[in-house]
Amino acid sequence: MEIFYSKDIEGNICRLDAEESGHCIKVLRHRNGDEINVIDGKGTMMKCVLTQDSPKGAVAEIIGRTPCWGGHPYRLTLAVAPTKNSDRYEWFAEKSCEIGVDRIFPVIGQHSERRVFKTARVEKILVSASKQSLKGAVPEICEPLSVKDFILKYGASPQCSGLQDGTSGNGYATLPQDGILRLIAYCFEDDSHRRTSVMEALDSYRKAFEPSPAGNGVPEIIMMIGPEGDFSVEEADLAIRHGFIPVHLGPSRLRTETAAVTAAEAAYFGFLF
């Protein structure tokens, strides 16, 4: 099934950019009157009929819409430290897109060797992976943030997460009012914190989940995956103070990108099976 992508939609008219138009008209030789499938990147698949078969800027009329096309019944944000080798991060982006992810944040930790990150290539990869895996929504690749800034921006406010050090057994016991499950994969070499397994935390959350007025109606998970050198103790403590539950990803020693894909698989298995 061949899918095109358009960000330029007005009413019943959708326009393909130069790249998509070239592929549609030059490569696949579509002509006016042909039916094509276009995703809007926000979750909807649109059946369209070509009205202007220009290889520079094709235009089509939308004749049908399928919302939540190829979607998943949860919202997953993965905050993952850039890998030394950028191929590995791009690979993680493609795979987590196929499996199911909504937002990716490159987060730079105190132990990160790689401290700069360009989102452009990953953005392209996410668009083609979404088309290839038949998903109407293209995951968002966000601008890099430091681990500290990410926690302060996307963590829970400290007062409502005082108990969230994982010692409560299942992490959701003290879930903040926004109803979001926040997890941080961390090793704690010093064993200072008991960690639940990611599946245990997701399972408890799924069973206890109730759509909260603050939330968007579906279970929402934010998970942090650190760099090769792991998070610093300071970063982990800050995360825990802001409602992130420390979890482990099982006994295997996983590279950063493998841990991130494993986190996406855990949500996939936790909510879809």
Place this chain on the structure above:
Amino acid sequence: MEIFYSKDIEGNICRLDAEESGHCIKVLRHRNGDEINVIDGKGTMMKCVLTQDSPKGAVAEIIGRTPCWGGHPYRLTLAVAPTKNSDRYEWFAEKSCEIGVDRIFPVIGQHSERRVFKTARVEKILVSASKQSLKGAVPEICEPLSVKDFILKYGASPQCSGLQDGTSGNGYATLPQDGILRLIAYCFEDDSHRRTSVMEALDSYRKAFEPSPAGNGVPEIIMMIGPEGDFSVEEADLAIRHGFIPVHLGPSRLRTETAAVTAAEAAYFGFLF
């Protein structure tokens, strides 16, 4: 933690090949009397003391052994069709090794575009992934087989699997005498078979598992993943007649290599969490 690999072990003496010796002596500058960690690739990690620090062929004395080092409590064989792009297969090999796999078979299906496969590169990748992820056992990459030959060689004998078309709900109801769970990820465009989910099949198997005299004491899973064009109807029917239970990997449309990694993750989550 730095790990070396040796296939040449006699009593308490282990020899490193030229590549490992060069890395140990030239790059890391180890000298006689230094302690080094060596895996035998069969599951054991050996504490050794260097006795001949030759960069061409280093020799060490084994002073301690840790069996089942970094192992997993199940045996997993993945029979996966070669991908058009060999990088994708190599990536799957590395990732499934980190997560946990024991044997990989490249299987050539009737719909496979790529019909030749060289195992040498994958073998190197599996050794370094095992060292990197701290596993004493290096997964085996087997010589390619056709899907048909693989099924005839590793499937159950037809008489003891007559009911294994997945319609029994949980696949293990008619588990063959060897106690091995055989799964095939297949789409059945024509919906001719009911499919259980891979997690459902693994979960039923885990709960029902009893070490069988024929088996090797741990749960054993053989899972087949087809090429981009899926298995042929003929291949799927043959597999089902030989005890392979048709399963799905969830709603996402996954590339071959992503499906294969997802299968490894399913076993990982199914048996370790």
